[in-house]
Amino acid sequence: MDRTDTSLIALRRILRATELYGRDLARDAGLTAVQLRVLQIVAEKGHSTPTEIATRMGVSQATVSVLIKKLEGFSLLERHKSLADRRQTDLEITRTGRAKVDVAPDALQQRYVAQFEALPDWEQSMIVAVLERVAGMLDASDMPAEPVLTTGDILRHDQPG
Amino acid sequence: MDRTDTSLIALRRILRATELYGRDLARDAGLTAVQLRVLQIVAEKGHSTPTEIATRMGVSQATVSVLIKKLEGFSLLERHKSLADRRQTDLEITRTGRAKVDVAPDALQQRYVAQFEALPDWEQSMIVAVLERVAGMLDASDMPAEPVLTTGDILRHDQPG
DNA sequence: TTCTGATAGTTCAACATGCAAAGTAATAAT
């Protein structure tokens, strides 16, 4: 097997592991992966808008609208009319929503961070260089990098809400 | 920004670019991303089974069964009883199905392969080593501490002797 | 002011995805 195949397989393992593990984490929180992702985006800054979420997730506004409705029904988010521009809906995460996000941290964070930080210095540097190289190869369009969630305590409460 | 954040951002760029671009490619072929993925798996060897597809994709057999039915309806796949074990269904890709896969190649393939193969030998080796390392960090549930990479691994990878 | 066009968001119909549970059929084990 040549190196091209080997690297493709490794990439697919990364994609698959992240997807499957993300599903598990969401289920632990009593949410679906997509719902949790919406909540995480709002949680980053504590507030957001449907348009921002749609852009970040790569889905339509219509889709986001439905998801938000659901999360609002769970009392994890609140909708308010924006004062600056009354067309906009300002989304705010609730205390309950914040708790969910803390309980079900980002899949990559949970699996990756601890291991990465345990690596020797030179290896961390190498990984960063390669990942950025590969990311550049894949996302031709220069998109703004997503901000990183701040890592809180990683706790596991296997309790649906 | 520290290296942990940098590497997480790069990883997310990889995940996002692959997902969004995969959706676009599938739509160009008149299929959904999931349907195309099934077709690609069958196309690899020209045939497959529902169980293999379910395992590879990380979904249940029931889900695969529905997808296959759909693809069969489009005349992209054919179902045959396996002769060796009549419980098994042997899936064969049709000429039409093969054409679809050729037109809408794998998202990673299309964006990644040409660029990867243009890289110098040492950089290809480095990428392979890092991607496998990261994949191992993400997809191993038991995590039996694979030996840490050494420069020797990189240099010796894919070399004679 | 009023008109026009653009923007932000929602709703609805229709279809896709995903799974558990129940069922069929064939094989393996005893």
Next chain:
DNA sequence: ATTATTACTTTGCATGTTGAACTATCAGAA
């Protein structure tokens, strides 16, 4: 022969996704 296991399908139900149609708001032009 009987039982258990394996491979797969079907069905019912919840969720995800979008385009199209709609409301509301804003921004600019006449």
